[in-house]
Amino acid sequence: MAKRDYYEVLGVSKNSSNNDIKRAYRRMAMKYHPDKNPDDKEAENKFKECAEAYEVLSDPEKRQRYDRFGHEGLRGIGMRDYTHMRWQDIGSIFEDIFGYDEFFSGIFGTRSSRARRAGPTRGYDLETTVELTLNDIAKGTEKTIEFTRQDMCPECSGSGSARGTAPTQCSTCGGTGQVARGGGFFQMVSTCPQCRGSGQVVTNPCKKCKGTGKVPKKRIVNIKIPHGVHEGQGIRVANEGEPGRNSGPRGDLYCYVRVKPHEFLQRNGNDLIATVPISFTQAALGTTIDVPSLDGTRGLKIPTGTQYGSVLRIKGQGLPDMRTGRTGDQLVQITIETPAKLNAKQQELLREFAKTENKTVSPQSKRFFEKLKKYFGNNR
Helix, strand or coil: CCCCCHHHHHCCCCCCCHHHHHHHHHHHHHHHCCCCCCCCHHHHHHHHHHHHHHHHHCCHHHHHHHHHHHHHHHCCCCEECHHHCCHHHHHHHHHHHHCCCHHHHHHHCCHHHHHHHCCCECCCCEEEEEEECHHHHHHCEEEEEEEEEEEECCCCCCCCECCCCCCEECCCCCCCCEEEECCCCCCEEEECCCCCCCCEECCCECCCCCCCCEEEEEEEEEEEECCCCCCCCEEEECCCCCCCECCCCCCCEEEEEEECCCCCEEEECCEEEEEEEEEHHHHHHCEEEEEEECCEEEEEEECCCCCCCCEEEECCCCCECCCCCCECCEEEEEEEECCCCCCHHHHHHHHHHHHHHHHHHCHHHHHHHHHHHHHHHHCC
């Protein structure tokens, strides 16, 4: 399914400020948060859609690319795959990218955040697209994919601190990663805004990554595409996502299939459809014509008396089923062209032909007009 416009998702205009976008995201995220909509899959999907829109529109570089080129402009820059992501992880993503504040605390809380930071956690999945032709799908292929992902900084090995130094214990939370507000019977515990729950603070940041511990890195991988894949289908490439936290495993890369339009053929399941025009004399008398296929052109016999819209089948010339390997058929839909200009000889021949068609040549037409005359004659 095609993605909606990100501005439409958040309900903002293209000239909205960053603060406007942030406020809009907070409003939408609270509306669709799964904690407020338990067991509501549609609300969860909208919650993820809002998060994806906010990631792009709150990042100046991504927003500029999106404004110029739309969703296509985001290909190959390591967009996270929100479709397959747990909604519980989304709050942590924005802490990493945009910094933690009360805005995120109010939406996401800290229950899962505290649990994740205690030990190694799996890295985030990424998504990209791969364009295939119908011939690629018919035979299977291998494609080279280039994308950008956030990787461990080679200068500081992901610590965020300059070489020869190390993070220090956070003075705000005492290294626990949590702070408590209020007193007495009621206390609210939240992630420490100073260290973002890590319990440590980078006092001498690495110049290469500016203390984040991560840098963008281009990555090129070869992926095998099985035959029979469909538009929108995701191909998983294991361990090509972002690195995990605290030595956790990498996430995965999902390559979503986009099928390049064919000049003559359209896909319908495992069948291929071609629409081919012929003349009315070819339709009436029958003939053999060349029709397009994946392997070039092939001859097709047109039976005598073929009607407009008739569908002729060529067995086994479609696409293979991804699971069974069984090949579909090619369907050829016939259209009949009426000549726009006739010379005098052709007009004379057609007039002679017309004198006979009501009697023997067009029995279907004859039955139709007889039925029409009878119906309206009886209803006067």
